[in-house]
Amino acid sequence: MMHRAAGLPLGMKCIRFVVVSPPFSTLLYRYFFYGWLFRDVGRGTIWERASAWRHNRQQARWLPTYMRRWLVIGAGLFVAAWFVERMLMCPLLSTLLYVPSALSVPFTAVTALCWTCLVHDRPL
Numbered sequence: 001m002m003h004r005a006a007g008l009p010l011g012m013k014c015i016r017f018v019v020v021s022p023p024f025s026t027l028l029y030r031y032f033f034y035g036w037l038f039r040d041v042g043r044g045t046i047w048e049r050a051s052a053w054r055h056n057r058q059q060a061r062w063l064p065t066y067m068r069r070w071l072v073i074g075a076g077l078f079v080a081a082w083f084v085e086r087m088l089m090c091p092l093l094s095t096l097l098y099v100p101s102a103l104s105v106p107f108t109a110v111t112a113l114c115w116t117c118l119v120h121d122r123p124l
Helices: 024-032 046-086 091-119
Strands: none
Touching (some): 046 091
């Protein structure tokens, strides 16, 4: 005999899962920074470290996405800074846009190095 509402046999209980989304600050952090995807390879037994290395190699597929994000944001900030400097004649305000634009370059370079090492199975 089946339970009418859930389509389950009588005596079975329906379990409901509540999905709680993380706060916006956590989502914003995870959108721009990829450290939360990886495990520490320098901790644990040799088997745990090997497992962490395999996990990190699998997660490396997301690094090009993060590189694209940082390059697009950096280029957008550079164009905005150029516009503010040239068209609005406000060099002080443009520096607030040039600095994060310039910081996106080393972040992307480090990410590219990490991605290359993980893809080619060579530790840093």
